[in-house]
Amino acid sequence: MPLNIAKFGGTSVANIDAMSSCAHVVQNNQATRVVVVSAAAGVTNYLVQLANEELTAEQIDAVIASIEQIEFAILSGLDSPPQVSVKLNELLNLLRELAFHEEILHRPDLKDAMLSLGERMSSLLFAELLCQKGVQAENFDARKVIKTDSDFGQAAPDFSLVASQAAKLMKPELSRTVLVTQGFVGSDEHDNTTTLGRGGSDYTAALLAEALDADSCEIWTDVIGVYTTDPRITDKARPLPELSFEEAAEMATFGAKVLHPATMVPAVRKNIPVFVGSSREPEKGGTWIVKDCKNEPHFRALTRRRDQVLVTIKTPSMLYASGFLQQVFGILARHNLSVDLVTTSEIAVSLTIDNPPNSVRARLNRATIEDLKQISDVSVEEGYDLVTVVGNNMHSSAGVSSQIFESVRNYNLRLICYGANPHNISFLVASNDSTGVVKELHRDLFEGE
Numbered sequence: 293m294p295l296n297i298a299k300f301g302g303t304s305v306a307n308i309d310a311m312s313s314c315a316h317v318v319q320n321n322q323a324t325r326v327v328v329v330s331a332a333a334g335v336t337n338y339l340v341q342l343a344n345e346e347l348t349a350e351q352i353d354a355v356i357a358s359i360e361q362i363e364f365a366i367l368s369g370l371d372s373p374p375q376v377s378v379k380l381n382e383l384l385n386l387l388r389e390l391a392f393h394e395e396i397l398h399r400p401d402l403k404d405a406m407l408s409l410g411e412r413m414s415s416l417l418f419a420e421l422l423c424q425k426g427v428q429a430e431n432f433d434a435r436k437v438i439k440t441d442s443d444f445g446q447a448a449p450d451f452s453l454v455a456s457q458a459a460k461l462m463k464p465e466l467s468r469t470v471l472v473t474q475g476f477v478g479s480d481e482h483d484n485t486t487t488l489g490r491g492g493s494d495y496t497a498a499l500l501a502e503a504l505d506a507d508s509c510e511i512w513t514d515v516i517g518v519y520t521t522d523p524r525i526t527d528k529a530r531p532l533p534e535l536s537f538e539e540a541a542e543m544a545t546f547g548a549k550v551l552h553p554a555t556m557v558p559a560v561r562k563n564i565p566v567f568v569g570s571s572r573e574p575e576k577g578g579t580w581i582v583k584d585c586k587n588e589p590h591f592r593a594l595t596r597r598r599d600q601v602l603v604t605i606k607t608p609s610m611l612y613a614s615g616f617l618q619q620v621f622g623i624l625a626r627h628n629l630s631v632d633l634v635t636t637s638e639i640a641v642s643l644t645i646d647n648p649p650n651s652v653r654a655r656l657n658r659a660t661i662e663d664l665k666q667i668s669d670v671s672v673e674e675g676y677d678l679v680t681v682v683g684n685n686m687h688s689s690a691g692v693s694s695q696i697f698e699s700v701r702n703y704n705l706r707l708i709c710y711g712a713n714p715h716n717i718s719f720l721v722a723s724n725d726s727t728g729v730v731k732e733l734h735r736d737l738f739e740g741e
């Protein structure tokens with residue numbers, strides 16, 4: 293019997309109507325035996341607020357009330373037995389306890405316990421909805437299987453442990469019941485709750501697909517596939533029927549929010565096709581992400597990643613010196629920052645760092661800058677976005693770069709990264725320009741066909 297893992301994102305489980313569409317999707321595919329759900333849309337943002345912001349008691353109450361409103365609205369749409377509302381209230385009590393915990397702003401373990409609650413509530417409610425629709429389904433605690441390190445907020449899974457736990461605890465159940473589990477959530481060796489980073493439910497689905505040797509992994513969301521660019525940027529964007537693993541990984545890494553950047557890693561390891569489609573309009577089909585595509589166009593898609601910070605580190609002692617870059621990257625690694633673009637000159641190195649709001653962990657912080665200042669002059673510029681052209685053989689084909697640069701000739705490109713791999717060309721532009729840059733590129737590279 294083939295096995296499919298279906299993941300439903302936040303907008304797909306935002307309310308009872310959206311959840312009902314997801315239930316249909318599950319019912320229509322007998323192979324779907326594992327369902328991964330995200331928190332209802334908006335809930336994780338509220339939880340991040342409670343975990344990271346200094347709020348008054350009234351403000352905390354107001355945020356909790358907003359979460360309760362979302363969860364109770366779903367509950368009221370269910371014809372649910374009393375034990376579901378008892379369990380939901382237990383989770384909400386835990387939320388209240390953590391929100392008012394005096395150490396919540398300083399303890400990453402408590403933050404992750406809090407952040408997990410959105411997924412724990414939605415999986416409870418979705419499992420119940422499936423049962424009411426006549427599907428034999430059970431809520432399953434992902435923390436028993438998604439074993440990770442203790443890097444709270446961005447925990448890394450231990451693949452072999454995930455595989456052995458899934459084989460032991462999930463596989464034997466699948467002939468009996470559909471398991472509805474939480475995306476984004478795991479646990480470390482001491483059974484502390486961990487989370488995989490924002491958007492991490494896609495990653496959970498791919499990890500379980502790998503661990504359970506699934507035949508496919510479906511990512512159900514609010515768009516009918518992966519588009520040539522974010523359809524919110526231009527209504528000319530069009531869905532792609534097919535993408536390669538490499539192209540999808542580049543798109544995810546460089547900002548296509550529809551997929552978490554790590555999603556493709558387990559899929560590639562086991563060559564598992566990944567489908568992206570809309571849970572509201574499943575009949576419209578979607579994008580299949582596969583190992584080998586029928587064609588490999590130079591230009592496949594455009595992505596934009598917002599909230600980039602440009603850090604320039606400048607020191608005359610870099611001239612003819614060795615070991616300076618090592619020092620810089622050592623400091624960034626100590627502060628857990630990952631760098632995207634890097635350019636160097638004789639006495640300066642510029643690099644970009646992701647600095648999104650609503651991140652689980654503070655990204656660029658004062659302490660990092662202070663440490664960098666110990667070895668050099670540092671300037672920090674905010675207000676940039678990274679625009680990336682994703683495609684194939686871009687570094688080895690004549691005319692590719694001239695087409696791109698001709699298209700954006702009226703914009704100031706602050707930093708360009710070209711040819712580090714054959715699948716992308718990236719440049720940093722002022723945030724105010726990025727919509728225009730993507731639209732122009734889209735028109736010139738994708739709308740003439």
Ligand SMILES: Nc1ncnc2c1ncn2[C@@H]1O[C@H](COP(=O)(O)OP(=O)(O)O)[C@@H](O)[C@H]1O
Pocket residue numbers: 300301302303304330491512513514515517518519520521522523524547548549550551593
């Ligand atoms: N290339 C792209 N193709 C499709 N959607 C994209 C792309 N880039 C960004 N997106 C955005 O990703 C959104 C879906 O991701 P997300 O909001 O995280 O969904 P979910 O809550 O289902 O996980 C879409 O609504 C769309 O605006």
Ligand SMILES: N[C@@H](CC(=O)OP(=O)(O)O)C(=O)O
Pocket residue numbers: 300301302303330331333336337410475476489490491492493494
């Ligand atoms: N709820 C988590 C994990 C996630 O993947 O959500 P979504 O599938 O809605 O992007 C978040 O908001 O980050």
